[in-house]
Each structure stands twice: as structure tokens, then as C-alpha cells.
Amino acid sequence: MSIIHTEKLRKVFSNKEERTVEAVKGISLDVQQGEIFGLLGPNGAGKTTTMRMLCTLLTPTSGLASVVGFDLHTQSKEIRKRIGYVSQKGGMEIVATGRENIMLQAQLYGMSKTEAAQRVTEVIDRLRLSNFADRKVITYSGGQRRIFDLASGIIHTPELLFLDEPSTGLDPQSRARVWEEVVGLHKAGTTIFLTTHYLEEADALCHRVAIVDQGDIVALGSPAELKRQIAGDIIVMGFDAENKIEEIRNLINKYERVKETQIADTSLHVFVDKGDQALPVIIQLLNQRGITPTTIQLSRPSLDDVFLKLTGRSLRESEASAKKDR
Amino acid sequence: MRDTFLILKNELLVTLRNPFWIVRGIVQPVIYLLLFAPFLDGIANLPGFPAKSAIQFFVPGLLIMNAMFSAGFEGFSLMDKVESGFLERLRVTPVSRLALALGFVFETSVTLIIQSLILVLLSLFLGFQSNLVGIFVLLVLILLIGITMSSISFTLALFIREGGILAGIINTFVLPLMIISGVMLPLDFAPGIIQAISKFDPFTYAVSASRSLVTGVFSGGSIISAFIIFIVLAVGALVWFIRAMREAVA
Numbered sequence A: 001m002s003i004i005h006t007e008k009l010r011k012v013f014s015n016k017e018e019r020t021v022e023a024v025k026g027i028s029l030d031v032q033q034g035e036i037f038g039l040l041g042p043n044g045a046g047k048t049t050t051m052r053m054l055c056t057l058l059t060p061t062s063g064l065a066s067v068v069g070f071d072l073h074t075q076s077k078e079i080r081k082r083i084g085y086v087s088q089k090g091g092m093e094i095v096a097t098g099r100e101n102i103m104l105q106a107q108l109y110g111m112s113k114t115e116a117a118q119r120v121t122e123v124i125d126r127l128r129l130s131n132f133a134d135r136k137v138i139t140y141s142g143g144q145r146r147i148f149d150l151a152s153g154i155i156h157t158p159e160l161l162f163l164d165e166p167s168t169g170l171d172p173q174s175r176a177r178v179w180e181e182v183v184g185l186h187k188a189g190t191t192i193f194l195t196t197h198y199l200e201e202a203d204a205l206c207h208r209v210a211i212v213d214q215g216d217i218v219a220l221g222s223p224a225e226l227k228r229q230i231a232g233d234i235i236v237m238g239f240d241a242e243n244k245i246e247e248i249r250n251l252i253n254k255y256e257r258v259k260e261t262q263i264a265d266t267s268l269h270v271f272v273d274k275g276d277q278a279l280p281v282i283i284q285l286l287n288q289r290g291i292t293p294t295t296i297q298l299s300r301p302s303l304d305d306v307f308l309k310l311t312g313r314s315l316r317e318s319e320a321s322a323k324k325d326r
Numbered sequence B: 001m002r003d004t005f006l007i008l009k010n011e012l013l014v015t016l017r018n019p020f021w022i023v024r025g026i027v028q029p030v031i032y033l034l035l036f037a038p039f040l041d042g043i044a045n046l047p048g049f050p051a052k053s054a055i056q057f058f059v060p061g062l063l064i065m066n067a068m069f070s071a072g073f074e075g076f077s078l079m080d081k082v083e084s085g086f087l088e089r090l091r092v093t094p095v096s097r098l099a100l101a102l103g104f105v106f107e108t109s110v111t112l113i114i115q116s117l118i119l120v121l122l123s124l125f126l127g128f129q130s131n132l133v134g135i136f137v138l139l140v141l142i143l144l145i146g147i148t149m150s151s152i153s154f155t156l157a158l159f160i161r162e163g164g165i166l167a168g169i170i171n172t173f174v175l176p177l178m179i180i181s182g183v184m185l186p187l188d189f190a191p192g193i194i195q196a197i198s199k200f201d202p203f204t205y206a207v208s209a210s211r212s213l214v215t216g217v218f219s220g221g222s223i224i225s226a227f228i229i230f231i232v233l234a235v236g237a238l239v240w241f242i243r244a245m246r247e248a249v250a
């Protein structure tokens, strides 16, 4: 049975002074019990909005959804008892200690004071937080704080855990630590629904992913399935700014092994059959015109390439333009 | 009810952790008490001045003024909670919106009462004389004003989300209401038009009731009016805030 089921879930924000924003344009998906499911996409794609609707924090403009077997519109209280949610900001009260923060949370889930104290200690021990659990949250490092956020999300042993950008903004070591705990929770039987814009992480950890762009799902499946849609290999070449990248692209497109090309900033992505054999030919083509790439990479397709192929934009590039919009 | 208490306890703990909590709330009224009240000494001898001394006149109004502003600016603390994601973390638990709203409002009530008691104690050192029962009844009135003002401020904070605008709105409405209520100077000294307008200012009744209560006079019409007005306003504002919490997209 699916633990999350949505049909054409949609959210329109109408700010009085600004224009209305259709943040989520009708998302239909199913998440199975026991999965780690990832929602991927650039900033502003609608990931957080989707997640907040599923967590009963935002009322959908239209569409249907059921979460942990209950209807999102009419049974939000039942849903809240059974899900955990860790927002991007975490939401710790910084002048209270980590322990006090999750103690409050445990009691709000209906545990008595002694039950709550016991459970809090158990979670603190399991996530190895005891060294700093009794210090004020304001003194924590980013990584320590994020693991405590995680602890607040699982204090009531939810069936389904929502994590919004669990690893964004952390150093590599803390990121690895967060992922280690996420995998641990999954092994213990929790279904996990997360968002991220790190495609490599999603590729390594999620059983299935939905790639969203501008409020719509553009691809859905296991990372392996999605990458298989891109048969062949990818050659990525970087050029100096003075090279006319459009011309180079037209030149390379004439070669019959080339299936598709995409420009992302100053680099050219070339989707080819048998990349190892095509690469020398391409270099020779360029050399005949006196063009030398500054960098060349030959690789198997990644989720970023899937995104590039489906939307015509690189994820990093849309990231940059999303920031400019703000 | 248990949830309300949990939220209240947590909020009080957080307030107490901030070493400046008491200073922050009370520094402005204390400045008025120390620097403004002496100015009134000069005019306390004028014919028509409605109290024995300046301090006797000013302190009851100051207590009402403190309730208006201290509670009126509580919206900022809720904005911080929205910004930090704290409110969202609570909203995803099964805790009722009613309990959340009551917890936040009661916390502001508790701090307001403590502030008022400190102000009364300080005033006693400066020669203020008060009827004990009167002060007790006055604290109830202050509580009602606190609930009214903090609920309004919280609700505005949920809708507006921008500190500068919130401060602007509160100052635009609360400052004139405070001035025409006769906190600073006796209303008898004001021109007729202001006296007429002040009849529509709920705080005029509160200030007048406050002045009667501290002298131990419990019979004035303004006391009954003030209680009726602020019971109605407090309930109305609280219901408004609870509804806003239910609908908030925070």
C-alpha cells in the first residue's frame, strides 16, 4: 500500500501586492511504505511547498492526497500523530537546550513527563548527542544542530519522516553524518520522504526520486531507471570565454554519433554513443578548426544530466538564475 | 489544557533565559517615572489638578500605558518564532491551535503582571501611596488589557510578517490612544474636542478606573465601564487570534 498518494496536488499563493505564484502545478505521485523517496529540483521548484502540504501545514489549492492512510483534507490530526517533519530551518528555540527542545516536543505528542524524559534520553543516546544535549542550542555547530533537528522529528517514532533539505549548508563530514542517521532510521523501519538539490546524494541514497521543475514533476523513477533513459555517455567540454560555443555546438552536431548537445554556461554537454571511441574524433574535429577545449570529461550519465536533458538547463545553472530572481 | 501549560512553561523558560528580559520590558516606563513625573510636580499645584501629587496622578496611568505598549509589541516575538521555524515545528505536532494561542498569550500576561508589580514597588519608594485591594483589582484590569493588546499584536504579526510595518501600525494606533486617554496630563486640561474624542477611547476609561482604584474608591462608573469594555475586547481579540492561528500559513 502506498504511504503517500497524491492526485493533481496544486498550490497557488496569492500575495496581495504581488502577482499570484503557482508554486505547485498538480503533482501526482505514490510513495511506498519502506522507501527512501527523494524530491529533487532547483531552488524555487516547489519542493518545500509540496512537503508542507503533505505535512498538513499548508492547505492545497486543489487536488487530493492521503498520507499514512488518512485523508489530508479531513483527517489532519490523525496524520500529525503519525508523521515527523524536520523543516529546512529546524525550528529549535536557541536559548533553550537541545534536550529541553525535544522534551517539549515529546510532551506535545502526548507522552507523560517520565515517558518523555525516557524517550528523549533514548533518542539522544542513539544519535550520540549526549555530549552537548544540555548546552543551549545557540552554542551548537551547524552539524550538531541538524542532528538535533532530526532527533526532534523522530521523538514520537513516526511511521513516515519528512526531511526538507536535511544536508544543505553543512560541511561534508556533517553531511555524511546526517545521511548515516537517515539510513539508520530507514533500516529501523521508517519511510523517508526528503527533498534535496544535491543530485549525487539523491542518486546514492534514494530508492526512487521525482525530479521537479517549476512546480511540475518532469521525471519519476529509480535513479538507475532515469539514467538509463540517457543511453550512451556524456562528454563535457569547457571552453574559454572567447570561443563561440554556439558555433562549436553546430560543428559537433554534424558528427553522426552525437545524439544531442546542451550548453550550460561555458561548457558543452555532448550526449554520444560509445563515448570512448567518439572522443578522439571530436577532438580531431575541433583541432581542425584550431579550437582547443580547456577541460574534457567523459562520464556515465548522472541525474544532473537527466535534468539537463529534460529541461534544457543544468541544475547548477537554474540554481544561479533562481538566486538572481530574488 | 495540559498543552497550554506546556507551551506557557516553555515560553516562560525562554523569557527567563534572556538576561535582559526584565530590563527590556520595563526600561521605558522607568524612564517616564524618573524623568517625566518630576515635570508634573510643577503643575500639580495648579487649580483643577485631579490628584494630591504628581506621582499619585501619574503612576496609575503609567501602569495602563505599560500594558498597552509592552503587550502591544509582543507580535515581534511571534514573528521570530515564524522566522526560526519554531512555530512550524509545533504546528506539525497534534497540539491544538487553541493551546498554542493560549500558551503564547498567557506567557505575555505573566510577564506583564511581574512588570507591573515591579513598577508599583519602585513607585512606592518615590512616594506613591496605594490601596492594596485597589492594586489587586487594577492588576486584573491590566491582565485584560494585556490579553487584548498581545492578541491583536500576535494576529497582526501572523498577517503582516514584516517588523517595520508592524511597528508602524502599532505606533500609529496605540500612541494617539495613549495620549488622548489622559495618561500624561489631566484630560480636564485638554480642549473640548479632545475631551469629546477621548470618550471613544477605551483606554480613557481604563486610566480613569486605575486612578480611582489606587485611592481605594471602588464605586466610580469608569471602573464598571472599563471592566465591561476590556472583558469584551479581550475575548474578541483572543478569539480573533485563535482563528488566525487556525488559518495561518506560517
Ligand SMILES: Nc1ncnc2c1ncn2[C@@H]1O[C@H](COP(=O)(O)OP(=O)(O)O)[C@@H](O)[C@H]1O
Pocket (backbone or CB within 6 Å): A013, A014, A015, A021, A022, A023, A041, A042, A043, A044, A045, A046, A047, A048, A049, A050, B249
Ligand atoms: N508563503 C509563500 N507565499 C508566496 N509565495 C511562496 C510562499 N512559499 C513559497 N512561495 C513561492 O513558491 C515557489 C516554490 O517555493 P518552494 O516550495 O519553497 O521551492 P523549493 O523548496 O523547491 O526551493 C517559489 O517561487 C516561492 O517564491
Ligand SMILES: [Mg+2]
Pocket (backbone or CB within 6 Å): A044, A047, A048, A049, A088, A164, A165
Ligand atoms: Mg525548499
